[in-house]
Amino acid sequence: MPGPTVSVIIAAYNAMPYLTRCVTSVAEQTIGRETLEVIVVDDGSTDGTAAELERLNALYPDLLRIFRQPNSGGPSAPRNLGLDHARGRFVFFLDADDHLGPEALERMVHAAERNSTDIVLGRTVGVGGRGAPASMYDRNQPRTDVFSSRVWWTLNPMKLFRRALLEEHALRFPTDLPIGEDQVFVGAAYLHADGISVVADYDCLFWVLRADGGNITRRMKGSELRVRFLPRVVDLLLEHVPAGPGRDHLAHRHLTVDVRNIVVGQLVHEPRATQQKMLSQLADAIEPLLHEGMNRRLSAMARLRLHLVRHRMLDELIALVAFERDLEESGAATPLLVENGRAYARYPFLRDPARPVPDHCYDVTDRLAVRHHVSRAELSGPTLHLAGHAHLHRVPTHDVGTELVLRERDSGVEHRLPVTHTATPGLGSDEDQGRFVYERAGFTARVDIATAAGGAPLGDGLWDVSLAVGAQGLSRETRIGRVRAGEVSGATRTHVVTADGGLRAVTLYTTRPHGNFTLDLGERKHTVLSHLTVDGIRWAAGAPVPELEINGLCTLAGYPEGALRVVLDDGRGATAAFAARRDGDVGFVVRVPVTGLAAGVWGGELRLGGWALPLPPLPAGLPPARWRRHGLPRYAKPAPGGAGRRRFALRVARTALLRALLRRLRRPRRP
Structure with missing residues (x-):
C-alpha cells in the first residue's frame, strides 16, 4: 500500500491554545486526509498540549501520529524525530503556533509535481502583528533557484520539501543551535535542491504572533x-x-x-x-x-x-x-x-x-531617488508635448540640468533633447519636515519626430521616454509616466501624422505593469489597420443620383483631414478616389457616385496613405442602381463571383436595349 503524499511535522511545546487550530487546518486540507499523515512531537509540554493531542487523536484517529519526549530546549530535536518517522513523499514542517490555508498543500504538491522541483514555498501571511517575508512572493515562480530569486531571504522551514532530497543528503536540524538552526537546514536544502517553486497567488501559511510572546525567537x-x-x-x-x-x-x-x-x-x-x-x-x-x-x-x-x-x-x-x-x-x-x-x-x-x-x-x-510627476503628455500632429516636474530627492534644484532621453528599446540608440526648466514654488515642503524644497524642478519638452534624431527623423522602433534629472553636477535617469495627473491619459493612442513628406504611424502608450510612456514608430506593436473597419455598404437614400454609401469606423486618435478615402480600380488602369467624411467621434462615411464610373468591374480598398484595407463584398441581394447617361440607360450592381471570392466587385455597364426589350416581351401579360 503506498504511503502518504505529505507528512506534516509539528513540533509542539506549550502550544495551547494554538495547537488546535494548527492541527485542524491540516485535517481540513483539500488534498484529502487519505494523502496525509500528521506527526506531532510533544517536546515536554507542561500546559494542556498533551491532553489536547489525545482529544485530537480521537477525532482524527487515522491522521495523527503522536510522539513524546523530554524538553530538548529547541525545535531541532522534535523536528528531527518527526523526520525520522515520516513516510510521505513530501514533508512540510509546521510550527504549532501557525496554521495553513485550506488549499495550501494541494497547491504546493501540484507545483512540485508539475515542475519537478524539490522545494516549494507558499505565500506567508503575518497574523497578530507578526511580520512575514514578502519579497520572494511578488509572483508565482514555477521553477527557480537561490541565485535568480529572493527565496534565500526566507530561511524558515515552513516549506514543502521532497523527502528524497533530505534523505539523500542526510539533512537534519543541528541540535546544538537553539535558534538559527532553520537557516543551516533550509540553506543546505536550497543549495542541494533540483529546483524551487514559489506559490505566490494563494495564502498558504498563516504566521501567528503569540499573545503571550511565546514564539521561540522572542523567548530566546x-x-x-x-x-x-x-x-x-x-x-x-x-x-x-x-x-x-x-x-x-x-x-x-x-x-x-x-x-x-x-x-x-x-x-x-x-x-x-x-x-x-x-x-x-x-x-x-x-x-x-x-x-x-x-x-x-x-x-x-x-x-x-x-x-x-x-x-x-x-x-x-x-x-x-x-x-x-x-x-x-x-x-x-x-x-x-x-x-x-x-x-x-x-x-x-x-x-x-x-x-x-x-x-x-x-x-x-x-541610489538617489528620482521623484517625478507628469502633467501633460499628448501628441499633436508629429509632435509629442510633455510637461511636469522632476527632481533628485534631497538635492535642491540649483544648477539644474535635466534632459529628455529617447532610447530605442532593441538597438539601444538614444537621443537627448533639451527641456525648458520651469519654477515649482514650494515643491517638497510637505515632506521630510520641509528640509528640502525644489523650486525649479518643472520642465516642458517638445519632441518633433521629424527632427528629434539630431535634426533628422526618428527611425522606426519602440522609443522609451525617460528623463535624465540633473542638479549640482548629479544626474539620475528615470522612466516617466507611472506618476501622472488624473487628466493625463495612459490609454494607447495611435495617430497617423504628416512627416518626412508622407504619412507615419505614431503611437503613444504606457507600458504594463509599470505605466511608463513609450513612442511606437512604424507599427512595432500597434498597427494602423486594426483601427479601420468597414461595416456597411448600401445605396444612399435620397441621393439625386445613385451613390454607393460606405460606412465604417476609424478609431485612430488622429489622422490628416482628407487622407482617408476609398479608391476603386477597374483592373485596367483606371482608378477613382472618394474622400471620407467624419461621422461622429470615430465613424466615417464615403459616398461613391457611380454615375461617374466607366463601364467595367470595379474593385476597391479603403486607403489611408500607404495603408490599404480591402473593401468587403457587396451585400447579397443589393438591387441594381439605374440611371441614364446621354439618354442611354446604365446600371450598377454586384458583379457575379464577388461575394464568393470575399471581395468587393461592382459591375457598371450600359443596358443592352434589344436584350432588355426581348426580356420585356417574354414576360407573361397580366390578365
Whole structure:
C-alpha cells in the first residue's frame, strides 16, 4: 500500500491554545486526509498540549501520529524525530503556533509535481502583528533557484520539501543551535535542491504572533545565541558556493538582515563586556563575506554599519543605532553633502577627523531617488508635448540640468533633447519636515519626430521616454509616466501624422505593469489597420443620383483631414478616389457616385496613405442602381463571383436595349 503524499511535522511545546487550530487546518486540507499523515512531537509540554493531542487523536484517529519526549530546549530535536518517522513523499514542517490555508498543500504538491522541483514555498501571511517575508512572493515562480530569486531571504522551514532530497543528503536540524538552526537546514536544502517553486497567488501559511510572546525567537534573548549560528551559515556558503556574484547575492541577506537584527535587537541592550565580546565574534563571523565588490550591493547605512562592526568600533556602533532609531521616528530623510559629482549621506562621523571612516560608506550617488510627476503628455500632429516636474530627492534644484532621453528599446540608440526648466514654488515642503524644497524642478519638452534624431527623423522602433534629472553636477535617469495627473491619459493612442513628406504611424502608450510612456514608430506593436473597419455598404437614400454609401469606423486618435478615402480600380488602369467624411467621434462615411464610373468591374480598398484595407463584398441581394447617361440607360450592381471570392466587385455597364426589350416581351401579360 503506498504511503502518504505529505507528512506534516509539528513540533509542539506549550502550544495551547494554538495547537488546535494548527492541527485542524491540516485535517481540513483539500488534498484529502487519505494523502496525509500528521506527526506531532510533544517536546515536554507542561500546559494542556498533551491532553489536547489525545482529544485530537480521537477525532482524527487515522491522521495523527503522536510522539513524546523530554524538553530538548529547541525545535531541532522534535523536528528531527518527526523526520525520522515520516513516510510521505513530501514533508512540510509546521510550527504549532501557525496554521495553513485550506488549499495550501494541494497547491504546493501540484507545483512540485508539475515542475519537478524539490522545494516549494507558499505565500506567508503575518497574523497578530507578526511580520512575514514578502519579497520572494511578488509572483508565482514555477521553477527557480537561490541565485535568480529572493527565496534565500526566507530561511524558515515552513516549506514543502521532497523527502528524497533530505534523505539523500542526510539533512537534519543541528541540535546544538537553539535558534538559527532553520537557516543551516533550509540553506543546505536550497543549495542541494533540483529546483524551487514559489506559490505566490494563494495564502498558504498563516504566521501567528503569540499573545503571550511565546514564539521561540522572542523567548530566546541575547546576541550570543545569534552570533553562534551565523558562522555556520557563512561556512555553508564558503563550502558550497564559489566566490562571485552568486555568493554575494546570498551573503547580502546575512550582512544586512542578520547583522542588523543582532546589533539593533540584542547587542546594544547588553552589558559592556558582553557587547565587546560579541562584537568581536560578529566581526570575525562576517569577515569572509566582505570584499570591495560587495559594497556595490549594499546601502550606505549597511556599509557604515559593517565598517563599524568590522573595525570593532563599539561606541560608534551604538551611536549609529540611536541615529537610526531617531531617523525612523522622525520620518525625514537625511541631508546630503554634494561634492564633485557625488552625494554623501550625512550619517554620523562623516568627515570626522577623530574617526577615519572612508567616504564610500556614505556614498548614495547611485541610489538617489528620482521623484517625478507628469502633467501633460499628448501628441499633436508629429509632435509629442510633455510637461511636469522632476527632481533628485534631497538635492535642491540649483544648477539644474535635466534632459529628455529617447532610447530605442532593441538597438539601444538614444537621443537627448533639451527641456525648458520651469519654477515649482514650494515643491517638497510637505515632506521630510520641509528640509528640502525644489523650486525649479518643472520642465516642458517638445519632441518633433521629424527632427528629434539630431535634426533628422526618428527611425522606426519602440522609443522609451525617460528623463535624465540633473542638479549640482548629479544626474539620475528615470522612466516617466507611472506618476501622472488624473487628466493625463495612459490609454494607447495611435495617430497617423504628416512627416518626412508622407504619412507615419505614431503611437503613444504606457507600458504594463509599470505605466511608463513609450513612442511606437512604424507599427512595432500597434498597427494602423486594426483601427479601420468597414461595416456597411448600401445605396444612399435620397441621393439625386445613385451613390454607393460606405460606412465604417476609424478609431485612430488622429489622422490628416482628407487622407482617408476609398479608391476603386477597374483592373485596367483606371482608378477613382472618394474622400471620407467624419461621422461622429470615430465613424466615417464615403459616398461613391457611380454615375461617374466607366463601364467595367470595379474593385476597391479603403486607403489611408500607404495603408490599404480591402473593401468587403457587396451585400447579397443589393438591387441594381439605374440611371441614364446621354439618354442611354446604365446600371450598377454586384458583379457575379464577388461575394464568393470575399471581395468587393461592382459591375457598371450600359443596358443592352434589344436584350432588355426581348426580356420585356417574354414576360407573361397580366390578365
